Amino acid sequence: MNRLKDTHKETIVSLSKLKKGQKGKVVFLHTEDKSLRRRLLDMGITEGVLVKVKKIAPLGDPIDIELRGYELCIRKKDLDDIDVEVMS
Amino acid sequence: MRIALVGNQNSGKTTLFNLLTGTNQKVGNWPGVTIERKVGIIRSTDYELIDLPGIYSLSPYSLEENISRQFLLNEKVDLILNVIDSTSIERSLYLTTQLLELKIPVIIALNMSDIADKRGIKVHLETLEKRLDTTIVSISALKKTNVFNLIQYIKMGDYRKNIHDKFFDHILEDRISKLETLIDHPQKRFIAIKLIEKDPLFDLYQSDEVTSIIEETSLKYQRDMEQVIADERYRTIENIRDEAIEVKKDLLTWTDRLDNIFLNRYLAIPIFILVMFLVYYLAAGAVGGATVDFVGSYMEKLSHWLDITLTNLNASDWSKSLVIDGLIAGVGAILSFLPQLIMLFLLISILETTGYMSRIAFFLDRIFQKVGLSGKSLIPFIIGSGCSVPAIMSARTINDETEKKMTIMLTPFIPCSAKLPIITLFAGYFFRDYAGLASASLYFFAIFVILLSAFLMKKILFKGKTSSFILELPDYKVPSIRYIIYDVTQKALAFIERAGSVILLASLIIWFLISFSWNFNYGVDPNESILAGIGNIFSWVFYPMLGTFSWGATVSAFQGLVAKEQVVASMAIIAGYSEETSEGLLIFGSAQFSFFTAASAYAFMVFNLFSAPCFGAIGAMRQELGTTKRMWKAVLFQTGIAWVLGVLVFQIGRLIEVIL
Numbered sequence: 001m002n003r004l005k006d007t008h009k010e011t012i013v014s015l016s017k018l019k020k021g022q023k024g025k026v027v028f029l030h031t032e033d034k035s036l037r038r039r040l041l042d043m044g045i046t047e048g049v050l051v052k053v054k055k056i057a058p059l060g061d062p063i064d065i066e067l068r069g070y071e072l073c074i075r076k077k078d079l080d081d082i083d084v085e086v087m088s
Numbered sequence: 089m090r091i092a093l094v095g096n097q098n099s100g101k102t103t104l105f106n107l108l109t110g111t112n113q114k115v116g117n118w119p120g121v122t123i124e125r126k127v128g129i130i131r132s133t134d135y136e137l138i139d140l141p142g143i144y145s146l147s148p149y150s151l152e153e154n155i156s157r158q159f160l161l162n163e164k165v166d167l168i169l170n171v172i173d174s175t176s177i178e179r180s181l182y183l184t185t186q187l188l189e190l191k192i193p194v195i196i197a198l199n200m201s202d203i204a205d206k207r208g209i210k211v212h213l214e215t216l217e218k219r220l221d222t223t224i225v226s227i228s229a230l231k232k233t234n235v236f237n238l239i240q241y242i243k244m245g246d247y248r249k250n251i252h253d254k255f256f257d258h259i260l261e262d263r264i265s266k267l268e269t270l271i272d273h274p275q276k277r278f279i280a281i282k283l284i285e286k287d288p289l290f291d292l293y294q295s296d297e298v299t300s301i302i303e304e305t306s307l308k309y310q311r312d313m314e315q316v317i318a319d320e321r322y323r324t325i326e327n328i329r330d331e332a333i334e335v336k337k338d339l340l341t342w343t344d345r346l347d348n349i350f351l352n353r354y355l356a357i358p359i360f361i362l363v364m365f366l367v368y369y370l371a372a373g374a375v376g377g378a379t380v381d382f383v384g385s386y387m388e389k390l391s392h393w394l395d396i397t398l399t400n401l402n403a404s405d406w407s408k409s410l411v412i413d414g415l416i417a418g419v420g421a422i423l424s425f426l427p428q429l430i431m432l433f434l435l436i437s438i439l440e441t442t443g444y445m446s447r448i449a450f451f452l453d454r455i456f457q458k459v460g461l462s463g464k465s466l467i468p469f470i471i472g473s474g475c476s477v478p479a480i481m482s483a484r485t486i487n488d489e490t491e492k493k494m495t496i497m498l499t500p501f502i503p504c505s506a507k508l509p510i511i512t513l514f515a516g517y518f519f520r521d522y523a524g525l526a527s528a529s530l531y532f533f534a535i536f537v538i539l540l541s542a543f544l545m546k547k548i549l550f551k552g553k554t555s556s557f558i559l560e561l562p563d564y565k566v567p568s569i570r571y572i573i574y575d576v577t578q579k580a581l582a583f584i585e586r587a588g589s590v591i592l593l594a595s596l597i598i599w600f601l602i603s604f605s606w607n608f609n610y611g612v613d614p615n616e617s618i619l620a621g622i623g624n625i626f627s628w629v630f631y632p633m634l635g636t637f638s639w640g641a642t643v644s645a646f647q648g649l650v651a652k653e654q655v656v657a658s659m660a661i662i663a664g665y666s667e668e669t670s671e672g673l674l675i676f677g678s679a680q681f682s683f684f685t686a687a688s689a690y691a692f693m694v695f696n697l698f699s700a701p702c703f704g705a706i707g708a709m710r711q712e713l714g715t716t717k718r719m720w721k722a723v724l725f726q727t728g729i730a731w732v733l734g735v736l737v738f739q740i741g742r743l744i745e746v747i748l
Contacts (some may be wrong), residue, residue, distance in 0.1 A: 035149035041318035042145035058356040059454035070176035071561040073450045078556050
């Protein structure tokens with residue numbers, strides 16, 4: 001993981017930092033809470049998956065992510081723990 | 089034969105279940121929990137179909153998933169019918185890969201195939217069938233397409249039975265096989281995978297040998313094994329997807345277009361306010377005003393006709409009074425609200441089925457997060473405008489314990505349909521032209537009180553906890569008219585049934601208490617009756633919000649515990665006994681209730697809205713909160729808040745009245 005981070009230093013950000021319409025590839029899940037972590041995995045947030053910030057709630061939080069052909073709303077706080085490689 | 093119906097939430101599972109079984113259904117609960125368990129017999133067969141809860145995985149962390157998992161593992165299931173939403177096959181197949189590991193034949197019903205077609209999603213059924221080695225039937229439960237074929241497949245036993253269940257890389261597959269030899273259970277493979285995931289519920293299969301294999305595997309991957317397994321499953325699914333599914337890229341769907349409006353930064357909240365306002369305005373205001381008087385006039389005719397008929401039959405005075413002043417006055421008062429309740433049920437059902445409800449949860453989450461709730465609490469709050477009982481039960485989907493408890497305690501604050509008669513009665517009389525506005529204002533007042541209470545609870549009772557919120561945002565759907573009619577009929581029938589049972593009984597008791605004095609003389613002045621006696625003992629409680637001592641209002645408010653609409657039934661019976669002092673609605677024209685002003689009417693309405701809910705809802709709270717002590721806390725908390733609010737409203741209202 002550390003090796004990966006060093007080589008792509010600029011492009012790895014937490015998912016909560018992506019702007020509306022931006023795409024990213026999930027590279028690491030820091031989520032510590034076991035049940036939340038499993039839930040994110042079950043919903044398809046696994047390593048290498050392509051995600052896109054689709055909609056942002058009118059009050060700025062939560063954020064609606066498009067992945068695997070469907071949409072999932074997650075709070076910014078929880079997106080902080082998901083590292084993505086910025087694609088566009 | 090026993091068939092389990094399994095699928096994600098929003099996959100159309102319930103629609104398919106209803107279609108397959110028709111009216112041949114039994115609804116109960118899963119043992120020990122309040123999650124609904126539906127069993128039916130598939131049409132033209134004797135096969136039993138069990139509707140498992142909507143789930144995304146068979147993980148050990150949620151109640152629904154555990155129920156499904158226990159059922160599939162321990163009960164004898166001959167076939168799994170896996171419903172998949174064709175518009176999100178990729179995510180749905182994740183559950184499928186887990187089902188396939190259970191060594192039970194699986195038929196996949198690829199539902200909503202019509203919507204997928206429109207969206208430009210092309211599925212190569214044969215490739216998909218070959219890759220999963222299961223039988224796949226493309227259907228649309230909503231349009232009833234191909235459902236007959238599905239039944240035929242099941243009936244003929246004409247489905248693939250050699251199960252494909254190898255989804256992992258060489259190393260994992262090797263370790264799984266090794267573990268399988270050490271497990272003594274028909275579901276070896278499933279358990280082996282769970283052991284690698286370090287699933288706490290399968291600890292009893294641990295042995296030194298098992299532990300050493302698991303440790304060695306963990307060391308090999310140097311990662312969280314739950315994640316390795318999930319990654320591998322999705323990797324396999326991605327391969328299958330690439331072979332079997334074609335998607336036209338980046339199509340701007342109707343959902344996106346609608347969301348540009350409904351989730352617009354500036355418009356979302358005004359639209360929400362407008363929608364909820366309309367729901368209440370239509371139900372309590374427009375329809376309410378027109379229909380209550382209409383049905384009421386028929387009730388009057390009925391009671392007049394009964395009076396004549398009973399007199400002709402030489403019925404005694406007291407029996408005539410029992411029927412006319414007790415039954416017709418009480419039950420009739422309630423039934424006259426039926427049309428507007430149907431309107432309310434209809435509108436809520438539409439909100440639920442179109443997908444707008446999830447949007448509300450999405451954009452209000454930020455506000456609810458601040459007070460320790462989440463957008464998910466919103467779903468019970470909206471269902472609660474129909475009835476608190478299913479609403480309290482729906483709070484089960486909230487994963488966080490604290491948040492769940494808070495939601496359960498706060499849900500009864502939402503004006504439920506049984507409170508609508510109270511609102512319509514008071515608002516209709518005292519706010520005439522603004523009745524709809526006054527009714528709608530109560531809904532927003534309730535949300536405000538909920539937020540405030542939650543904030544206080546968070547500060548005092550449950551400190552410093554934050555929860556998370558994960559919600560699938562489904563596509564907008566044109567609601568199924570058939571489903572809505574079914575849903576509304578069910579709810580309306582339940583209301584009529586309550587009027588014919590609980591309200592009827594309560595009305596009889598009230599009639600008895602008001603007709604007799606303490607020494608059981610019949611036909612006394614109501615002010616001398618047992619009912620008045622009871623009311624007078626407690627009327628001081630309501631003095632600060634009514635500005636007078638009223639035994640009638642006191643006993644009526646108490647009866648809200650039986651059912652909220654009973655408050656109106658009771659007032660109607662009591663009013664029937666006192667002389668009319670003025671023209672207008674019977675209840676407020678009577679000597680008993682003529683003291684009401686706009687301020688005390690609004691205050692009394694507020695008290696009845698927020699005080700302890702009916703016994704049904706209290707029972708649901710008891711069940712969901714887990715202990716009787718917690719239930720009492722909730723009831724006292726609610727009634728306390730209600731009293732304070734009622735007094736505040738009256739005192740402020742009186743000031744305004746003086747100034748005006």
